[in-house]
Amino acid sequence: MVTVLGYGTTGLSVGQRVFGLTDSYRGGGLAEYVAIEARNLAPLPGDVDFTVGASLPMPGLTAWQGLFDHGRLQAGQSVLVHGAAGSVGSMVTQLAREFGAYVIGTGRAVDRQKTLDFGAMEFVDLENDALEDVGGVDLVFDVIGGDIQKRSAGVIRAGGTLVTIAGPPEARPVDGLAIDFVVMSDRAQLGEIVRRVRDGRLRTNIGNIATLDDAVAAFNPTERISGQTIIRVRP
Numbered sequence: 162m163v164t165v166l167g168y169g170t171t172g173l174s175v176g177q178r179v180f181g182l183t184d185s186y187r188g189g190g191l192a193e194y195v196a197i198e199a200r201n202l203a204p205l206p207g208d209v210d211f212t213v214g215a216s217l218p219m220p221g222l223t224a225w226q227g228l229f230d231h232g233r234l235q236a237g238q239s240v241l242v243h244g245a246a247g248s249v250g251s252m253v254t255q256l257a258r259e260f261g262a263y264v265i266g267t268g269r270a271v272d273r274q275k276t277l278d279f280g281a282m283e284f285v286d287l288e289n290d291a292l293e294d295v296g297g298v299d300l301v302f303d304v305i306g307g308d309i310q311k312r313s314a315g316v317i318r319a320g321g322t323l324v325t326i327a328g329p330p331e332a333r334p335v336d337g338l339a340i341d342f343v344v345m346s347d348r349a350q351l352g353e354i355v356r357r358v359r360d361g362r363l364r365t366n367i368g369n370i371a372t373l374d375d376a377v378a379a380f381n382p383t384e385r386i387s388g389q390t391i392i393r394v395r396p
C-alpha cells in the first residue's frame with residue numbers, strides 16, 4: 162500500500178514497501194498519506210504488487226484471528242463458513258482447508274462454484290437449502306448476522322463455537338461459546354498471510370479496482386460486486 166517515510170525503533174526501514182491495517186478508530190486509508198503506527202505494518206515483498214497487498218490485511222487478518230485466535234480451530238474439525246465467496250469468507254475457507262478442517266461454505270445460489278473453487282467441500286445455498294440440514298459442526302464463522310446467525314447456533318455441536326464479525330452474537334451454541342470481535346493489525350500474522358499468497362496457498366478475492374476519484378461510486382455499486390473493492394490512490 163505504502164512505503165515508509167519515517168522510522169524509529171520500528172523494525173522497518175525508510176523506503177521499504179509495507180502493507181497493513183490502520184486501527185479501527187483511526188481509518189484514513191483513502192489518502193495519499195496516512196499516519197500509522199509501525200506495529201500495524203509488515204514488509205510487502207517486492208514480488209507482491211500493491212493491489213494484492215491492499216487486498217490482504219482486512220479479510221486475511223479477520224479470517225486468521227477468527228479461526229485461530231478466537232475460534233481455536235483444531236485440525237480435523239468442521240467449519241461452516243457463511244458468505245464463503247465474499248472477501249472474508251474466501252480467506253476463511255482457504256485457511257481452514259489448509260489447516261486440515263472440513264469446510265462447508267454458504268452463500269447465494271450464484272456463488273456455489275466460486276465457493277467450491279476456494280476450497281469448500283460442500284455448499285449450502287442460503288436462498289434455497291435448509292441450513293438446519295447441516296450436521297453438527299465444530300465452528301461457525303459468521304459474516305452475515307441476523308436470522309442466519311441465530312439459526313446457525315443450532316447446527317453447532319455441543320461445546321462448539323460461533324464466531325461472528327457481524328456484531329454482538331444473538332444466539333449461543335449449547336454448552337459452547339459465541340464470540341464477536343473486531344480485527345486488529347498484527348505484523349506476524351500479516352507475514353503468515355503474504356507468505357501464503359507468494360507460495361500459492363492463498364488466493365486473493367478482488368471484485369473491483371477503482372481510482373480515488375471513483376471511490377464513492379465504487380463503494381456504492383449499482384450492480385452486485387463479488388469480492389473486494391480496491392481503491393488505487395495513485396494511478
Ligand SMILES: NC(=O)c1ccc[n+]([C@@H]2O[C@H](COP(=O)([O-])OP(=O)(O)OC[C@H]3O[C@@H](n4cnc5c(N)ncnc54)[C@H](OP(=O)(O)O)[C@@H]3O)[C@@H](O)[C@H]2O)c1
Nearest residue numbers: 223244246247248249250268269287304305326342343344
Ligand atoms: N468485525 C470485524 O473485524 C470485521 C472485519 C471485516 C469485515 N467485517 C464485516 O463483515 C461483513 C462481511 O465482510 P466481507 O468483506 O466479507 O463482505 P462481502 O465480501 O460482501 O462478503 C459477504 C458475502 O456474504 C454474502 N451474503 C450476505 N448476506 C447474505 C444472505 N442473506 N444470504 C446469502 N449470502 C449472503 C454476500 O453476498 P451478496 O454480496 O450478494 O450480499 C457475500 O458473498 C461486513 O459486514 C463487514 O463490515 C467485520
